[in-house]
Amino acid sequence: MPKDHGIGASPKRREDVRFLTGAGNYTDDINVHGQAYVYFLRSDMAHGKINKIDTSAAADMPGVVRIFTGADFEGVGGLPCGWEITDKNGAAMKEPAHPVLAIGKVRHVGDPVAAIVADSLEQARDAAEAIELDIEELPAVVDMPRALQADSPLVHDDLADNLCYDWQFGTDTETTDKAFAAAAHVTTLELVNNRLVANPMEPRVAVGDYSRANDESTLYTTSQNPHVIRLLMGAFVLGIPEHKLRVVAPDVGGGFGTKIFHYAEEAFCTFASRQINRAVKWTSSRSEAFMSDAHGRDHVTKIELALDADNNFTAVRTNTHANMGAYLSTFSTSVPTWLHGTLMAGNYRTPAVQVNVKAVFTNTVPVDAYRGAGRPEATFQLERVIDQAARELGVDPIALRRQNFISEFPYETPVAVVYDTGDYVATMDKMEELIDIAGFPARRAESEARGMLRGLGVNCFIEACGIAPSNLVGQLGARAGLYDAATVRVNATGSISVMVGAHSHGQGHETVFPQVVAEMLGIDESMIDIVHGDTSKIPFGMGTYGSRSLAVCGSAMVRATEKIINKAKKIAGHLLEASEADIELKDGQFSVAGTDKSVAWGDVTLAAYVPHNYPLEDIEPGLEETAFYDPSNFTYPAGAYACEVEVDPETGKVTIEKFVSADDFGNVINPMIVEGQVHGGIAQGIGQALLENCSYDENGQLLSASYMDYAMPRADDLPHMSQYQVDHSCQTPCTHNPLGVKGCGEAGAIGSPPTVVNAVLDALNSGGHNVAHIDMPVSPARVWAAING
Amino acid sequence: MYSFDMVRPTSVADAVSALGQEEAQALSGGQTLIPTLKQRLASPSVLVSLTGIAEMQGVCREDSGDLAIGGGTTHATVAAEAASIYPALAKLAGGIGDPAVRNRGTIGGSLANNDPSACYPAAALGSGATIVTNTREIAADDYFQGMFTTALEEGEIITSVRFPVPEAAGYAKFEQPASRFALTAVYVAKYADGVRVAVTGASENGVFRWTEAEAALSSNFSPDAVAGLSLSGDDMISDLHGTGAYRAHLVGVMTKRAVAAAG
Secondary structure, eight states: OOSSSTTOOOOTTHHHHHHHOOOOOEEEGGTTTTTTEEEEEEEESSSSSEEEEOOHHTSSTTTTEEEEEEEGGSSOOOOOOOOOOOOOTTBBBOOOOOOOOOOOOETTTTTTTEEESSSSSSHHHHHHOOEEEEEEOOOOOOOOHHHHHHTTTOSSSSSSEEEEEEEEEOOHHHHHHHHHTTEEEEEEEEEOOOOOOOOOSSEEEEEEEEEEEEEEEEEEOSSSSSHHHHHIIIIIIIIIOGGGGGEEOOOOOOOTTTTTTHHHHHHHHHHHHHHSOOOEEEEHHHHHHHHOOBBBBEEEEEEEEEEOTOOOOEEEEEEEEEESSSSOOTGGGTTTTTGGGGGTTBBBBEEEEEEEEEEEEEOOOOOOOTTTTTHHHHHHHHHHHHHHHHHHHTHHHHHHHHHHHHOOOSSEOOOEEOOOOOOOOHHHHHHHHTTTTTGHHHHHHHHHHOEEEEEEEEEEEOOOOOOOOOOHHHHHTTTTOOOOOEEEETTOOOOOOHHHHHHSSOOOOHHHHHHHHHHHHHHOGEEEEOOOOOTTOSSSSSSSSSSSSIIIIIHHHHHHHHHHHHHHHHHHHHHSSSGGEEEEEETEEEETSSSSEEEEEHHHHHHHHTSSSSSSTTSSSOOOOEEOOOOOOBBBEEEEEEEEEEETTTOOOOEEEEEEEEOOSOOOOOOHHHHHHHHHHHHHIIIIIIOOOBBBTTSSOSSSTTTTTTTOOGGGSSOOOOEEEEOOOOOOOOSSSSOBBOOOOOOHHHHHHHHHHHHHHHHHHHHOOOOOOOOOOOHHHHHHHTTTT | OOOOOOOOOOOOOOOOHHHHHHTTESSSTTHEEEEEEETOOOSSSEEEEOOGGGGGOOEEEEESOOOOETOOOOOOOHHHHHHHTTTTHHHHHHHHSSSHHHHHHHHHHHHHTTOTTOSSHHHHHHHTOEEEEEOEEEEEEHHHHTTOBOOOOOOOOOEEEEEOOOOOEEEEEEOOOTSSEEEEEEEEEEEETTTEEEEESBBOOOOOOOOHHHHHHOOOGGGGGGOOOEEEEEETTOTTTTTTTHHHHHHHHHHHHHHHOOO
16 A cells, blocks of 8 residues: 655645645745846847947936946956866867856847846836947857858857867777777767757746845845855855855746756846845846757767677767857756766667767857756667667667666766666566557557558666766866755754755655655654755755755755754653663654653654753754765666657658656655656657757747747647556665665656657658658658658 | 727727827737737837727628628637537637637737738638628638738728638648647638638748639549649748648648548
8 A cells, every 4th residue: 555654655745735826936926125127138149249339328218227238247257167078188178258248249149238227127128229239240150060160150259169178988999999890780870959948937037136234145046056056156256255145046937957057147136236236136038038048958969889790789989069059058068078978878788888079169049958968868869879770680679779788787887987776677678568569560550540650669768867976076077066965953842944955946845855854753744844945044055956856965854864863862862761772763752662661752852942851961952953965976767768659641740649658766755746757857858859949040040939939848749648657666776875766857858759759760660661860859841851851 | 018008999980090090000809919019029009909899799690691700709709609600610710729819819800910820811711701891891812912911901990701601611720830820721611613722821922722722622522632733832931840842742631631621
């Protein structure tokens, strides 16, 4: 019988009461008395030289408080990049300046040129129209190979070229070349991992609020990691020490990675508020979000897979161009390298794996982490080339994968990571059961009878989550530690506030984290609340991304709770006149082993705060503990996914008929929330596979700048819930964190795109169309073109 | 948006009078105009709402047998109230946008805007409808004059639209994945004197009649009748969502499916 509370139970999400009844407190709900509003005048050209910005007429417009331009930020720091990559020749990456407002040049459509602060937003917009811009349009570069040609326009004039770095990783070239030379078969694919716009439901918002009374600044912002923003903005951009800077990320309506980064608008509102001694608010419009939120993906890759005569994988080699956009966003440089190259072994024991990545500047919006961040790109390449190899060799794609699975753990890959545990056969078996492989021929025949093509696609994936061991990522160039932290504050009557570094913006931490603490203490979950999102309240944790919250911050919370238990046992021992070593905690009662003497949780906590009868000579009063947790390894969730599609050969339209996932997330705390995460992740992956396409024309104009042209997945793009099964019953617990958890937030978005594309190609090939590949999104027009090509 | 005045007259005469003001702009359901205003792409001095005019509301069958729909009638109303008279038209109305759009958007607004990817122009042209304004009656064949262009004069209001009810009709829409407007859609209507075929979403020149298909279907009203026909993609819209050649191909497929849907 399923548990009804604690670890493994599925209580309903307590935060949903406020989210679903309009009682949430989002950043745009925060209004500071007397606040002014900022409107950013953004470049409408992709590349241009700023000759003059004349704000004199605009400054006299009604309601205008002050107009800022790049000149106001000379001498102020630029937006920093959080990860330095060393290229294959040992040189540091190129790291151009990223000013808060454009200085000298504009480098992408949406680059902020001026910021107009006024009493109302409409007045600011009116004044923006009165600013006279003299910007000389320059040729733009959008295409990555073009950007690397000697005669390409330079995005940054102070750099020699548009190459940020040329990175190589994994097996050495000689060994790799030998493996390819000896191969019985080599399959090669050229693949585009399409650029995406994250599109969280809540656009970004920032409110800067300076208090002259104590020289303190508060920034309310839509962030996944308020402490990271405080550190980056305080230390690197504005020079405000931490004790004078508070960052609050209240309810946040979805992030998907794009709210990790430190953005110009946040720095601006904080800076401007200090300048004008008045709060400054910015709320992004959806149109602005398309041209100012960091985009995701945008890799172009050639991948080669070598196999021996027995179809064993012998080598993988990739050459990727990764688009950085016009500036380096906070973690942009780590995505195509350490978050991508390290996963190129996948679930397979390929002895040689070499990854080459050229990161390229272009006149486009900066690109950074988006749900999965590098791991979807790696999985897509590998799982597409394996499928194509199976087709070329005429072997079963599932059998080919099974034959090459890693089966012994721990396993050190040629790309530096050590998988601690896993069972890829188990998830594959489960997937085959869920999709009903045996019934597929009959389903295909039924589709064909209606003139449709039906395909079955499979995919296996592994990801590295729980980022990350700080000493390791420090060696790899990270400029931040990646531990997390939690403070467990037990109140006098036994209720608990847990202050966590993780940030919940849809994940359900407020429900899940109390389940863990309640289980450990044997008390009711309703006695426990989570506090997150405010640097003045929470310990210095690093926030939420990379499916890390439970694995890293949850581990810190477990450690802190263990400290609480240890201290509470001392107090209980005192109250029960027994040795603390004999005290047992069960169901919220401390008892002396082997006796009927016990004291309740609430009596112990009260004693801690009303220490009349208390061992003051041995321990301090109070019951509050903090722990920082730095993981010793990544976690490695893995799974096997399958999908069945129907393709209408007349129109090219793809319909997903059935989608199943078999994930191994290790231990699962709240199955309902895990299933929701996977459902949502798969929906996003289906969006990437079939619909979403952030597209620029050759002049750097954004073609998909609104929902009229950027296709988000909707409910009817997904299979019916009865045909959309997510399973997490295969569990190999993580070996190195106390909960044995691996993380589930990104799996769906990683595992689903190649599954869908493999299924479409299976359908087309079953219909006699010899199609090796179609780039995502696999739109009706592209499928039709492939059929008729 | 920029500031503007707004009036909500209760008669066509008052609306016409209000539209005589400098920089006046008619506002019906606002499904195109309001977003345009919000983006500051239009700056009317006065908006004249047409939604308060009773004589422009509703669906009825005239003595002639024709279906008359008031210019200010929403898509949702047409979907509900025209279903028993002209089911294919009601079904088209029920498939426009989403519920919010259907409860605000109006037939007059859609036809006056003549978006090249809108549904109603295909129904009006495909049915040989009559566009009735405050000053005259305009045959659909004369009304649509290219993308976002119609025969309407400045200040002229569509008060109603009159549809001859066909023996059979069908509409097949292939949706653009993002906007879910018609990437290409075809309306087919069979009358005693022949079949009309109108295509929306495809052409650079807006809604048009596919006369070859009309001829073929007039002699044999079955999906197979258009099997051998094809259109050139040269004048078709080519964008992120499909080339002209793809749209030209879809015209054939959607025509076939519209005929099949007509039963």
